[in-house]
Amino acid sequence: MAETKVIDVLQLRRTAKETKRHVIVMRILGLLVIILVAVIAIAYAISYFYDKYGSFTVKINKYDMMRQGLTLSEEPDFNKTNSVLNADIVYDMTNISGSDLPENIDMINGSHNGESYIAYTFYLINAGDDTISYDGEMTIENVTNSVDEAVRVALYINGEKTIYGKTKSNGTGKESDCDSEFTSSTVVMNTRKTGFKPQAKDKYTVVIWLEGNDPDCTDELIGGTLKLGMDFKIVETT
8 A cells, every 4th residue: 555655646746747847838839829929910010011001012913024034123133033122111201392302313223212202213124035015004002191192203214204293183284393194093104115125124213202392282291101003014025
């Protein structure tokens, strides 16, 4: 009987240690799960915020990239293919005059924002073997507080500059500092390139700012956000 009691005590001690070890392991696993969920939640929140409120995104059809080699790059001598590019966000952007923008603003690759403007330069490259034609469309993907009423978008295509803005609020045409009106309430502009040969590159620079000389640039726009996107797609191959 004494021997049986000793064995029972050892078994109880062993069971207690195993239970304690199990509790510790479960706590560690629980903590790891919490950390993993937090990381995923943060990543999702960042992705959601950028997708909804990010300043400017460039995309090409992945099928066009895989099938015809159309690709995007922040550098003219690209070393990897991209189907999506994102410009950096500018927070708390205040209004300025377009005449205050740097003269060489289209000479710097990638994101090169100022305190009160967004500037982004990228390249569309035909890395395939066929001559193609492509369409490009810039759209307003998200806007709040009607901030687009005073927004200006300067687009440089291979150095040729065009300034876009919304039609005057009284409906009488383009603003005096603009070359062209937005195509619609959701489309800034459209472009088409034909005869885009293999290894050809088109350089794009997009500049976005709030035009202080626009009559619609009022305090009501404070806190507004704007997200623009530009999509490219192949329309013909030869």
